[in-house]
Amino acid sequence: MSIGFTGPCKTGIRAMRGAAGKMIGIKRLAEHLNVSIGTVSRALNGKPDVNEATRKRVLEAAAELGYVPNQAGRALRKGSTGVVGFMMQTGSEITGEGDIFFMSVFDGVQTVFARHQLDLVALLCSSEEDPDAYLQRVVARGFADALIISATKRHDHRIDYLAEHGIPFIALGRSLTDAGQPWLDLDFEGMAETGVTRLVEKGHSRIGIFLPIDDINLGIVFLDSYRQMLQRHGIPFDPDMVFRTHPNERGGHQIAERIAAMPPDKRPTGFVLINEKLSVGLYAGLYEAGLTPGRDMAIIGRDSTSAHYLTPKLTSFSLSLRDLGITLAESLLATMPAYADQYPLGVVRKIVPMELVEGDSDNALPL
Amino acid sequence: MSIGFTGPCKTGIRAMRGAAGKMIGIKRLAEHLNVSIGTVSRALNGKPDVNEATRKRVLEAAAELGYVPNQAGRALRKGSTGVVGFMMQTGSEITGEGDIFFMSVFDGVQTVFARHQLDLVALLCSSEEDPDAYLQRVVARGFADALIISATKRHDHRIDYLAEHGIPFIALGRSLTDAGQPWLDLDFEGMAETGVTRLVEKGHSRIGIFLPIDDINLGIVFLDSYRQMLQRHGIPFDPDMVFRTHPNERGGHQIAERIAAMPPDKRPTGFVLINEKLSVGLYAGLYEAGLTPGRDMAIIGRDSTSAHYLTPKLTSFSLSLRDLGITLAESLLATMPAYADQYPLGVVRKIVPMELVEGDSDNALPL
DNA sequence: GCCGTTTCCGTAAACGTTTACGAGGCTATA
DNA sequence: TATAGCCTCGTAAACGTTTACGGAAACGGC
Numbered sequence: 001m002s003i004g005f006t007g008p009c010k011t012g013i014r015a016m017r018g019a020a021g022k023m024i025g026i027k028r029l030a031e032h033l034n035v036s037i038g039t040v041s042r043a044l045n046g047k048p049d050v051n052e053a054t055r056k057r058v059l060e061a062a063a064e065l066g067y068v069p070n071q072a073g074r075a076l077r078k079g080s081t082g083v084v085g086f087m088m089q090t091g092s093e094i095t096g097e098g099d100i101f102f103m104s105v106f107d108g109v110q111t112v113f114a115r116h117q118l119d120l121v122a123l124l125c126s127s128e129e130d131p132d133a134y135l136q137r138v139v140a141r142g143f144a145d146a147l148i149i150s151a152t153k154r155h156d157h158r159i160d161y162l163a164e165h166g167i168p169f170i171a172l173g174r175s176l177t178d179a180g181q182p183w184l185d186l187d188f189e190g191m192a193e194t195g196v197t198r199l200v201e202k203g204h205s206r207i208g209i210f211l212p213i214d215d216i217n218l219g220i221v222f223l224d225s226y227r228q229m230l231q232r233h234g235i236p237f238d239p240d241m242v243f244r245t246h247p248n249e250r251g252g253h254q255i256a257e258r259i260a261a262m263p264p265d266k267r268p269t270g271f272v273l274i275n276e277k278l279s280v281g282l283y284a285g286l287y288e289a290g291l292t293p294g295r296d297m298a299i300i301g302r303d304s305t306s307a308h309y310l311t312p313k314l315t316s317f318s319l320s321l322r323d324l325g326i327t328l329a330e331s332l333l334a335t336m337p338a339y340a341d342q343y344p345l346g347v348v349r350k351i352v353p354m355e356l357v358e359g360d361s362d363n364a365l366p367l
Numbered sequence: 368m369s370i371g372f373t374g375p376c377k378t379g380i381r382a383m384r385g386a387a388g389k390m391i392g393i394k395r396l397a398e399h400l401n402v403s404i405g406t407v408s409r410a411l412n413g414k415p416d417v418n419e420a421t422r423k424r425v426l427e428a429a430a431e432l433g434y435v436p437n438q439a440g441r442a443l444r445k446g447s448t449g450v451v452g453f454m455m456q457t458g459s460e461i462t463g464e465g466d467i468f469f470m471s472v473f474d475g476v477q478t479v480f481a482r483h484q485l486d487l488v489a490l491l492c493s494s495e496e497d498p499d500a501y502l503q504r505v506v507a508r509g510f511a512d513a514l515i516i517s518a519t520k521r522h523d524h525r526i527d528y529l530a531e532h533g534i535p536f537i538a539l540g541r542s543l544t545d546a547g548q549p550w551l552d553l554d555f556e557g558m559a560e561t562g563v564t565r566l567v568e569k570g571h572s573r574i575g576i577f578l579p580i581d582d583i584n585l586g587i588v589f590l591d592s593y594r595q596m597l598q599r600h601g602i603p604f605d606p607d608m609v610f611r612t613h614p615n616e617r618g619g620h621q622i623a624e625r626i627a628a629m630p631p632d633k634r635p636t637g638f639v640l641i642n643e644k645l646s647v648g649l650y651a652g653l654y655e656a657g658l659t660p661g662r663d664m665a666i667i668g669r670d671s672t673s674a675h676y677l678t679p680k681l682t683s684f685s686l687s688l689r690d691l692g693i694t695l696a697e698s699l700l701a702t703m704p705a706y707a708d709q710y711p712l713g714v715v716r717k718i719v720p721m722e723l724v725e726g727d728s729d730n731a732l733p734l
Numbered sequence: 735g736c737c738g739t740t741t742c743c744g745t746a747a748a749c750g751t752t753t754a755c756g757a758g759g760c761t762a763t764a
Numbered sequence: 765t766a767t768a769g770c771c772t773c774g775t776a777a778a779c780g781t782t783t784a785c786g787g788a789a790a791c792g793g794c
Contacts, residue, residue, distance in 0.1 A: 023507060023532075025780060036744045041782055051742060068507035072448070073780030075439035076749045085488075110493035121452075121510075122489035126477035140390060140435035143488075165390075249676050277672075284676035305644075306673040309616050309651035392750060403774045408752055418772060440750030443779045741790075752778085760771075 029067050033057060044069070075142065084113065084332070085123040085144035087135060087158075100305045101276070101321060102150075105172075108325020109148070116339065123147075132157045139167055146332055148172060152183075153215045170332040170348070175217050182335050182347045184328050185221075187354055188274060191317050192225030194356055195272035195300045200233045204298060204366045208241045208268030210255065210278055218247060222274050241268050252278035256285020259297075269366040271297060276304035279361075283310050298364040303357060313359035324352055391432050400428055411436070442509065451480065451699070452490040452511035454502060454525075467672045468643070468688060472539075475692020476515070483706065490514075499524045506534055513699055515539060519550075520582045537699040537715070542584050549702050549714045551695050552588075554721055555641060558684050559592030561723055562639035562667045567600045571665060571733045575608045575635030577622065577645055585614060589641050608635050619645035623652020626664075636733040638664060643671035646728075650677050665731040670724060680726035691719055 030037040035054065042050045043058035061067075075081045086106065102122075109120055123143065125134040135158045138144070145168065149158050152173035159177045162169040171183040199207050209226050211219050227237050243258060245251035255278070259267050273279050279301035283293050293299050294312040301307060303318035331348035333339040397404040402421065409417045410425035428434075442448045453473065469489075476487055490510065492501040502525045505511070513535035516525050519542040526544045529536040538550040566574050576593050578586050594604050610625060612618035622645070626634050640646050646668035650660050660666050661679040668674060670685035698715035700706040 026782095027780075037781080038745075038783075039743055042743085045782080047783085049742060054742085066503075066507070068504060070443075070780050071508040071510055072439050072442035073749090074782075076437075076443050076751085076779090077781045077783085079749070081439070086491075106491050107494055110491065111495065114493060114495065120491050122491055124453075124473050124477065124487050124489055126481060127474055128478065128481065137435060140433070141438040143438055249672050253676065280673050280676050284678055287678045305616050306647050309620065309647050311651055311654045393752095394750075404751080405753075405775075406773055409773085412752080414753085416772065421772085437750050440779090441752075443749090443781085444751045444753085446779070736794085737792105738794105739790100739792080742788090744787085745785085747784090748782090750779105754777085755775085757774080758772090761769085763768080764766085 024065050024067050025070065026067070029058075029062060029065060032065065033061055080145045081142065082117060083119045083121055083144045084109075084146045084148065085121055085138065086148045087123045087125060087131075087138070087150070104321035105325035105328065108322040108327075109329040110325075111322075112326055112329035112333070116333070132161070136161060139165065146336060148328060148332060152217045154217045154220065155215075156217070168332065168336045170328060170335065172328060173217055174221065176220070180347060182331055182349060184324070184331055184348070184350050184352060186319065187351045188219070188222040189225040189351070190353060191272065191274065191302075192222055192229055195317070196226060196229040197233070198300065198356075198362065199270040199272065199298055200229075200235070202270070202298065202362070202365065204270040205235050206238065206241060206266075206268045206270070206366070207235075208243060208255075208259070208271045210247065210251070210271075210273055210275065211242050211244045212247050213244045214246070219274050226272070240266065247275040248277045249281035249284075252281025252283075253285040254281070256282050256289060256291075260285070260289035260291065265367065269298060269364065270362070271299045271301075273299065273301040276302035276307055279307050279310060279314055279316075294359075294361040294363050296364055298362040298366075300356075300362050302354075310361070312361050312363075315359040315362040316357055317354040318357045319352060319354045327352065391434050392437065393434070396425075396429060396432060396434050399432065400424060447512045448509065449484060450486045450488055450511045451476075451513045451515065452488055452505065453515045454490045454492060454498075454505070454517070471688035472692040472695065475689040475694075476696040477692075478689075479693055479696035479700070483700070499528070503528060506532065513703060515695060515699060519584045521584045521587065522582070523584070535699065535703045537695060537702065539695060540584055541588065543587070547714060549698055549716060551691070551698055551715070551717050551719060553686065554718045555586070555589040556592040556718070557720060558639065558641065558669075559589050559596055562684070563593060563596040564600070565667065565723075565729065566637040566639065566665055567596075567602070569637070569665065569729070569732065571637040572602050573605065573608060573633075573635045573637070573733070574602075575610055575622075575626070575638045577614065577618070577638075577640055577642065578609050578611045579614050580611045581613070583614075586641050593639070607633065614642040615644045616648035616651075619648025619650075620652040621648070623649050623656060623658075627652070627656035627658065632734065636665065636731065637729070638666045638668075640666065640668040643669035643674055646674050646677060646681055646683075661726075661728040661730050663731055665729040665733075667723075667729050669721075677728070679728050679730075682726040682729040683724050684721040685724045686719060686721045694719065 026037050026040050030040045040058050043055040113120055123138055125131050147169040150172040152171050152175040154176050156175040156177045159175055159181055163181050174183050174185045230237055243255045245254050286293050301314050301316045303316040307314050334343040334346055334348050393404050393407050397407045407425050410422040480487055490505055492498050515537055517539040519538050519540040521543050523542040523544045526542055526548055530548050541550050541552045597604050610622045612621050653660050668681050668683045670683040674681050701710040701713055701715050
């Protein structure tokens with residue numbers, strides 16, 4: 001581009017190290033200290049074969065001059081980036097998980113990673129790009145050492161790919177593609193058991209549930225458990241009690257509309273909602289249809305920031321998302337040989353329990 | 368660690384290129400084609416001095432063998448990463464911006480970046496880490512070529528740092544630290560003008576607003592415009608109408624509690640809420656206090672997924688977050704000389720208008 | 735005072751890419 | 765045919781870091 005200029009094009013951040021001359025590399029740091037770059041590197045990286053006095057000198061100079069190792073150089077040489085990617089798809093209403101959800105999980109992950117100088121970045125896959133292709137691109141480029149994937153589909157090619165290539169990863173959510181890979185998931189079985197039983201004991205027999213319309217693996221195990229619980233309580237399974245939609249507010253609203261359109265004696269009288277956003281839309285839809293949650297319909301949902309402010313108070317399953325993030329991080333590190341000394345090596349496949357917080361939304365009596 | 372093993376430690380993704388041998392580099396690609404690596408690189412990067420026949424051969428082989436350029440090597444040599452970071456703080460209830468908010472903005476940014484082979488990652492600053500220090504670390508390490516920062520504080524050191532070091536960036540949100548830097552912000556002045564005028568015309572004179580308790584630069588200009596509008600309508604400014612809290616659901620709830628504790632003739636009779644989450648908590652709090660939004664209190668808020676399902680329907684200011692992301696990306700590229708041919712170079716400082724969507728929440732009449 | 739050991743540090747190669755430079759072959763013109 | 769110019773490609777350096785290796789100095793034991 002620029003005429004008469006030799007060497008790599010310097011724009012953006014590179015300019016800091018180059019023309020602007022602000023940023024300092026290990027080389028300048030070394031000649032400032034009158035030692036070799038090898039010594040500086042060893043001193044900074046805590047290698048044993050360096051005099052404590054010089055190490056101190058190096059560390060002080062590094063701090064003073066604001067030296068920070070260059071990511072590209074380090075990654076190129078070490079073959080690892082020190083970065084873990086959390087893949088998520090942007091613009092996606094389909095995942096149904098909100099950002100407070102992720103932000104809280106992230107925070108938990110970070111607290112663990114901070115102890116190991118690991119950085120967490122969110123790898124944002126555009127809604128216009130194929131997630132599988134995106135993942136492969138990101139992995140091949142060497143963006144991260146390890147990955148956390150969420151919104152797992154029923155058959156998730158990402159899992160195949162990561163397992164096949166030996167990339168450390170953990171999935172937030174189970175998948176049928178699972179052949180011994182690590183995952184963490186919420187206790188949907190427990191939700192079904194506790195939720196359905198609770199409603200049955202209140203006399204309900206027409207208990208509605210939600211099922212995702214997309215291929216994401218949310219609700220498969222829930223459906224199974226739901227059917228088992230019905231069977232245990234001697235209630236026949238009724239396909240009309242299963243509502244397929246997107247797991248978000250709009251989906252909840254649609255469910256309400258569909259319910260309102262059913263003859264009253266065919267409607268579900270209770271609901272166990274697997275997802276945290278559905279209840280918000282369901283409440284609104286019911287009110288619009290002249291039905292009152294907690295009076296005309298018993299609802300058990302999932303806790304979330306916005307669900308927390310529903311009226312009547314939602315009876316919901318709750319868990320600490322921050323703790324979920326911590327467990328997630330620890331489980332991921334357990335798959336990485338480099339951390340075997342601190343996190344016993346092994347494949348973690350854990351179901352995270354949830355706690356039922358009683359509200360007033362499930363007080364409705366069956367017709 | 369491993370005894371008798373020379374060369375860099377191979378774990379994680381590096382193992383793919385090394386021991387596992389799955390991943391192919393430019394070297395193997397070159398010897399597979401019987402040409403030099405220089406030619407391969409030129410062919411792939413669309414340089415002119417390469418025979419079209421060989422270029423075709425190279426591209427085909429690259430596609431067939433699944434060659435993807437290594438991020439570290441490329442970044443090291445080019446001095447640019449091809450990555451733009453969107454910095455955000457995890458676990459933060461304080462930013463007040465919700466999930467769908469960012470995911471939608473991200474999606475808009477991506478659509479622009481996709482045209483330029485730019486990748487967007489979210490740089491997640493832990494709530495336990497100082498944002499300024501995090502930013503400097505991330506910049507110095509060379510994580511990204513450019514940055515988008517949000518949740519700008521009133522005096523935001525990040526802006527100083529980025530400007531001082533010549534890093535391309537754009538801020539989502541204004542800041543007083545602003546000395547000619549690019550930013551995008553929502554039209555809070557317009558909100559105040561339209562919102563306050565609307566309530567005044569309905570006869571309200573005690574109009575409440577929210578102000579953030581933290582140092583984030585949300586609401587400063589709003590407060591100014593609010594006071595100007597009061598003055599224009601001949602209404603004296605009443606400090607008791609300004610409610611300081613966190614800009615989230617809980618904050619809205621607290622506002623409701625404070626309102627309920629006020630003597631009825633001192634309460635605000637209308638509210639213009641700058642933030643999208645406040646209304647959710649405010650609604651809930653008002654209901655709990657026996658007050659009905661839209662009947663006992665006129666409310667104008669900001670649109671969001673969850674606010675969309677409030678009853679009565681929230682009269683709100685709305686905008687396309689995806690478009691906001693697109694504008695954000697284009698404005699950022701306009702600050703980068705490398706894209707001067709496509710996005711005319713210049714500092715963009717733009718106020719994004721919002722549209723008032725009428726609901727029923729502002730129908731309440733003043734006492 | 736010699737030798738073995740330890741401690742510390744400098745040297746240089748390597749990671750995967752991009753790119754300036756130059757060399758060779760070809761075409762075209764004189 | 766010689767020369768100038770273009771097209772194509774190979775060579776090698778460079779980016780910033782880590783690390784294996786070897787060497788120098790210091791030290792202790794005989």
